[in-house]
Amino acid sequence: MAHIPDGFLTASVAAGTFAAAAALTAYAARKTRDGLDDRAAPTLGLATAAVFAAQTVNFPVAAGTSGHLLGGTLVAVLFGPWAGFLVMTAVVIAQALIFADGGLTALGANVLNIAGMGAVVGYGIYYALTELTGAGSRRHAVAAAIATYFATVLTGAAAGFELGLSGIAPTRIALTAMVSFHALLGLAEALITGLVVFALARKRPNLLFVSETALPRTLVLVGLGAVACLAGLLSLIASTAPDALERVAMDLGFADAGSNWEGAPLAAYRTWLPGIAGTVTAVVLGIALLFAGVAAMARALTRLRQPRES
Amino acid sequence: MGFAHLDRYAGRHSWLNQRTTPQQRLWIALAAAFAAGLMPPGAWLSLAALAILVALGLPAADLPGRVLARRVARALPFFLLPALTLPFSIPGPVLAEIGPFNLSGPGTLRAAEIILRATLAVSAVTIVISTTRVTDLLSALDTLPLPNLVTSSLALGYRYVYLLNDELDRTGRALRSRAGRAGKLRLWRARAATLAHMFLRAHDRGTRIHAAMLSRGYQHRLPTLRPPANLTATWSLTIVAVIALVWLAGLIEVST
Numbered sequence: 001m002a003h004i005p006d007g008f009l010t011a012s013v014a015a016g017t018f019a020a021a022a023a024l025t026a027y028a029a030r031k032t033r034d035g036l037d038d039r040a041a042p043t044l045g046l047a048t049a050a051v052f053a054a055q056t057v058n059f060p061v062a063a064g065t066s067g068h069l070l071g072g073t074l075v076a077v078l079f080g081p082w083a084g085f086l087v088m089t090a091v092v093i094a095q096a097l098i099f100a101d102g103g104l105t106a107l108g109a110n111v112l113n114i115a116g117m118g119a120v121v122g123y124g125i126y127y128a129l130t131e132l133t134g135a136g137s138r139r140h141a142v143a144a145a146i147a148t149y150f151a152t153v154l155t156g157a158a159a160g161f162e163l164g165l166s167g168i169a170p171t172r173i174a175l176t177a178m179v180s181f182h183a184l185l186g187l188a189e190a191l192i193t194g195l196v197v198f199a200l201a202r203k204r205p206n207l208l209f210v211s212e213t214a215l216p217r218t219l220v221l222v223g224l225g226a227v228a229c230l231a232g233l234l235s236l237i238a239s240t241a242p243d244a245l246e247r248v249a250m251d252l253g254f255a256d257a258g259s260n261w262e263g264a265p266l267a268a269y270r271t272w273l274p275g276i277a278g279t280v281t282a283v284v285l286g287i288a289l290l291f292a293g294v295a296a297m298a299r300a301l302t303r304l305r306q307p308r309e310s
Numbered sequence: 311m312g313f314a315h316l317d318r319y320a321g322r323h324s325w326l327n328q329r330t331t332p333q334q335r336l337w338i339a340l341a342a343a344f345a346a347g348l349m350p351p352g353a354w355l356s357l358a359a360l361a362i363l364v365a366l367g368l369p370a371a372d373l374p375g376r377v378l379a380r381r382v383a384r385a386l387p388f389f390l391l392p393a394l395t396l397p398f399s400i401p402g403p404v405l406a407e408i409g410p411f412n413l414s415g416p417g418t419l420r421a422a423e424i425i426l427r428a429t430l431a432v433s434a435v436t437i438v439i440s441t442t443r444v445t446d447l448l449s450a451l452d453t454l455p456l457p458n459l460v461t462s463s464l465a466l467g468y469r470y471v472y473l474l475n476d477e478l479d480r481t482g483r484a485l486r487s488r489a490g491r492a493g494k495l496r497l498w499r500a501r502a503a504t505l506a507h508m509f510l511r512a513h514d515r516g517t518r519i520h521a522a523m524l525s526r527g528y529q530h531r532l533p534t535l536r537p538p539a540n541l542t543a544t545w546s547l548t549i550v551a552v553i554a555l556v557w558l559a560g561l562i563e564v565s566t
Contacts, residue, residue, distance in 0.1 A: 008389070046466065051467075090464045093464065099385075100435060170399075
């Protein structure tokens with residue numbers, strides 16, 4: 001879900017995200033070469049292979065469905081933010097070209113969302129948290145899990161923002177849908193990442209990446225505060241989206257004329273239950289429907305495919 | 311686990327394969343995906359023309375239609391479901407009422423267009439890429455303006471992913487034979503430990519591989535034994551030009 005397919009982004013959004021992703025990739029390549037010098041190619045190659053292999057391991061969730069690791073923050077915790085960024089970029093390119101997962105026009109956006117948010121921002125949060133909590137395998141694991149959760153939600157937020165900018169849906173709606181979807185997805189991703197980091201920190205603690213540049217504590221606190229504010233802002237947008245939208249529609253005077261919102265799924269649920277409870281129900285039901293739809297389709301398709309590809 | 315499944319349709323002597331190199335085919339795939347993905351909204355005629363071009367690619371690449379259908383079907387849920395919410399979320403005159411939901415005219419049109427564009431892009435990329443060996447594709451990627459570290463990660467990743475997969479299979483089998491019935495949380499912990507073990511071994515293997523590469527004279531670039539195909543770019547340039555013309559026609563169609 002995190003992968004935006006072709007046809008969803010407009011030319012300007014595609015161009016902007018491509019430029020940003022290219023600049024970040026070039027910077028990441030330079031940083032990684034500085035840090036790992038000659039060993040960079042085999043280390044990153046094996047990390048890429050490990051991410052692909054890890055994505056084949058299924059974790060049972062509920063009612064016969066299962067999920068797998070995406071791995072952005074985990075790779076960054078192990079190999080550093082910039083090496084992690086390059087590994088996830090390689091993964092996203094392979095997914096788009098070979099597995100038709102995510103579009104080529106959306107490659108820049110997907111690199112930004114999955115590699116940028118997952119590895120770089122995820123590592124930033126992890127780093128800040130470990131600065132505060134101190135060393136220890138359990139503390140590292142908890143820090144990694146929390147960082148993964150926020151990074152996953154931010155991945156969704158970035159994707160929703162890009163879709164909104166492209167005029168696919170009003171930004172608030174796109175943001176709400178993507179953030180709430182990833183807020184669920186992030187729980188599993190965070191739990192898996194935490195467990196893997198815990199096991200690794202016990203087996204071989206020196207394998208976890210240690211940043212060479214020590215940041216001053218004030219900067220760490222400011223960064224964490226910024227992330228917390230952003231998360232709060234996102235949840236605020238998500239929880240008030242239908243009301244705010246209606247307000248805008250009324251302010252602009254097209255509440256009756258053009259707007260279809262009363263017929264939208266969110267609005268329909270909101271009329272049965274008042275206030276925030278209705279909104280939350282609407283969001284949860286919407287996500288559940290989406291999950292059920294994806295699961296049913298995926299299951300039907302694998303059943304169709306199985307006799308040929310076994 | 312074998313690695314041949316990705317290359318199953320790569321060795322064919324198709325019209326396309328005899329006239330273009332892997333590198334040129336990569337450019338064709340990119341051009342087609344960009345033309346489909348960035349076709350301006352409302353350019354229905356040009357979109358239809360592009361669809362005909364993509365359909366022509368099927369016999370040109372000698373790819374069975376059911377293979378394409380299967381691979382497109384795998385990608386379908388990821389753009390079908392988000393697109394299907396558009397008829398309800400884009401405001402406009404109401405077409406039909408389904409229970410509590412209203413289907414809007416512009417939203418339905420928009421959804422149909424996005425589904426069409428996404429399908430075309432996925433089909434074009436699938437046709438061109440599945441006729442190319444992954445190793446050829448990886449060396450073609452080397453000619454794109456990508457950092458060397460990304461392309462070498464892809465190449466080494468492809469080389470070692472099956473090995474790591476087999477390792478995971480073995481640890482998984484050992485886990486199943488020893489762990490018996492476990493609760494869900496224990497199972498998660500066990501699988502996470504398996505993953506941690508794999509990452510650890512991958513890291514160690516990376517160090518060993520680095521030593522082996524150095525002893526064989528590694529100089530920052532992965533060598534390839536396959537000589538570059540010696541073909542002029544006439545055909546690939548023609549195909550890319552036709553795709554570009556269709557996209558330009560789409561721009562004109564919308565502006566008039």
